Amino acid sequence: VAGMDSKQNFSSQDDHEPQYQQDEDPFTSKLPKEADIVAGIYLLLIGVMSTLGNGYVIYMSTQRKKKLRPAEIMTVNLAVCDLGISVVGKPFSIIAFFSHRWIFGWSGCRWYGWAGFFFGIGSLITMTAVSLDRYFKICYLSYGTWLKRHHAFICLGIIWSYATFWATIPFAGLGNYSPEPFGTSCTLDWWLAQGSVAGQAFILSILFFCLLLPTAVIMFSYVKIIAKVKSSAKEVAHYDTRIQNSHVLEMKLTKVAMLICTGFLFAWIPYAVVSVWSAFGRPGSVPIKVSVIPTLLAKSAAMYNPVIYQVIDCKSACCRPGDLKPLQKKDSLKKPRLYTVSTDNKSEVIDETQVDSA
Secondary structure: OHHHHHHHHHHOOHHHOOHHHOOOOOOEOOOOHHHHHHHHHHHHHHHHHHHHHHHHHHHHHHOOHHHOOHHHHHHHHHHHHHHHHHHHHHHHHHHHHHHOEOOOHHHHHHHHHHHHHHHHHHHHHHHHHHHHHHHHHHHOOOHHHHOOHHHHHHHHHHHHHHHHHHHHHHHHOOOOEEEOOOOOOEEEOHHHHHOOHHHHHHHHHHHHHHHHHHHHHHHHHHHHHHHHHHHHHHHHHOOOHHHHHHHHHHHHHHHHHHHHHHHHHHHHHHHHHHHHHHHHOOOOOOOHHHHHHHHHHHOOHHHHHHHHHHHHOOHHHHHOOOOEEEOOOOOOOOOOOEEEEEEOOEEEEEEHHHHHHO
């Protein structure tokens, strides 16, 4: 009886399902019970680490929210996207893996698919904006003189509008969200490309505007940055210490941005390849046990960024107020001690009398 009820619940969705799923319950796990448990534990660990890490970045940023520079605002937005994926999406998939089936029905499937796609696009477009910011900052020095905080907030509005538009289009009848082949997760319905020309046009639009174009901009930006750094290394050596320190900090932020983009693309490109293969290849040509690996790898993307911040020690530049570090301890009775003050992406040397007066 339960099986008949289940069939009735999703039989009305057959028109939206991939051909290979129309004769079976799409929400039943196609993996062994043991594999689902392992995947559930894996996602649970990633979800906890991602939530704590990105939550920490956001919390530390709120401590100096009025002093955040445009590049730092983009970093916080990236942490918000990663936290959204962890808090809104991962609990659904974790419960589904432990339950050995998707238990949230079609409404839950569409919500989960929308949330994952929405925050995923938000992350990628944010990284695209960050790469362009780094490109202009390194290659066109005058850019930094006119970029203000309100420009960053305008950029945030564009990012969230872009993500909302592409994630919501499937609800307008141009696409759909459907279960993954292994049954315990949901995603964009890539299999629409096998059903009609309109479906192919939709999938190709998604691929271009939500993957290929942003990725091309990111790669272009960092290739140009690398070329600029190599050609200008000798020029920077002739500048005074203050300009050199500022350049070092900008390069640190650029390295962080490059690692973030690399980690994101490393996590998502295999999933994109498998999805395109499923969309335009022979139906069922991707083995179910193979399709789950890129999916789990993509779900780990939200965990990388806080780790990168710690490895590069980006906290001092992006996530906490300036620190005071003593530079000279000898002759402390005769001469005032000197400190390096790091605030708002600048480094200055002051003595202790200036610190006391401040």
